[in-house]
Amino acid sequence: MNIMVNGExxxxxxxxxxxxxxxxxxxxxxxxxxxxxxxxxKRAQWDSYRIPEHAEVSVIHLISGG
Amino acid sequence: MQAIKDQFFSRHNPRFIPILRHARIGIAGAGGLGSNVAVTLVRTGIGALVIADFDRVEASNLNRQQFFLSQLGETKVDALKSNLEKIHPFTLLEMHQIRINEENVVPIFGQCDILIEAFDTAESKEMLIETWCSAFPKKPIIVGSGLAGVGNNNALKTRQSGTLYICGDETTQLQGRISPMAPRVGIVANMQANCALEILFKGIQ
Known part of the structure; x- marks a missing residue:
């Protein structure tokens, strides 16, 4: 079983x-x-939120500057 | 003024105009990203903008933000409103001189169709995304992330994940001698504005 994280x-x-x-x-x-x-x-759920099979996961970096 | 207004919109696709005029877009922050997004969206003739910022214009802002020397010390929302009104009077401008936090995102931006994130710090970007996506899981939010430095045009891109859109290179951090400079800040701001229009006009030709 695999999941996709940022397309990988x-x-x-x-x-x-x-x-x-x-x-x-x-x-x-x-x-x-x-x-x-x-x-x-949300950040508060990162330790408890279960990743389902075949999930599509996006991990987005937030970078200062604007 | 009606003749000027008709002329202003005369080059637009007529099918876009009612959508544009009914659109209400929120801009959280009126600095490098926010002031540039606001100018571009007013140029398009967007119906209404809701803009919030707590800060005042400083000399260091003039290197990339849509303010002028004579406006040093003014609140950014007052200075920006006056600059936007000089372009044309056909966009409704709702300005809030306030620092955005978890509690006031919904009361200030809740009536907006799309929210554009234009904050400076990564922490405030995360707060805004978490708050908006929890309150409005179906409404788009367009974020800027990774815009410091110079060059590398082709690293700037837009990525979509559900209702969240990210414009920028998602890589370049502010550190040492890498600062936000007018060209890349302007490009990312315009990518955000362009993305907002694409969402508004989706499916219309």
Missing amino acids: SMAWQPGMKVRDILNIRNYTFKMLVIKVNGTLV
Whole structure:
């Protein structure tokens, strides 16, 4: 089973949480927005939100400047 | 003035005009991104803009923001309103001199069809996206992320994830000698404005 993270395939595991993706992919940006199948997952839910099989995940870096 | 108004809109696709005139777009922040987005959207003849910013015009803003030397010390919302009104009077401008937080996003921008994020810090960008997407899961929000530095035009892009659109290179951080400069800030602001029009006119030819 796989999920797609920013267009790249990644192995899915039962019980996988948003935080696991961030750890496995080694995302180090402090400010991120995560969307799972188009739905925003708030930072407060990153440790509890379960990633469904075949999920489409977007990890968006937020960078200062404007 | 009616003749001027007719002329102003005379080159637009007639099918776009009613959509444009009924559109209400929010701009959170009136700095580098926000002031440029506002000028572009007023140029299009958008119906209404809701713009919020707490800050005042400083000399360092003049390198990329749509303000003038004579406006130093004025609130950004007052200065921007006066500059936008000089372009034409056909866009309704609702200005809020306030710092946007979790509590006031909905009361200030709730009536908008689309929200454009034009903040400076990554923390405030995250707050705005989380608040908007939770309150309005079906309404678009267009974010700028990664616009500092010079060159590398082709790294600037728009990515969509559901109702969230991200304009920028998503890479270049502000650090050391990499600062936001007029060309890339202007490009990303105009990408945001262009993206908003694309959403408004979707399916109309």
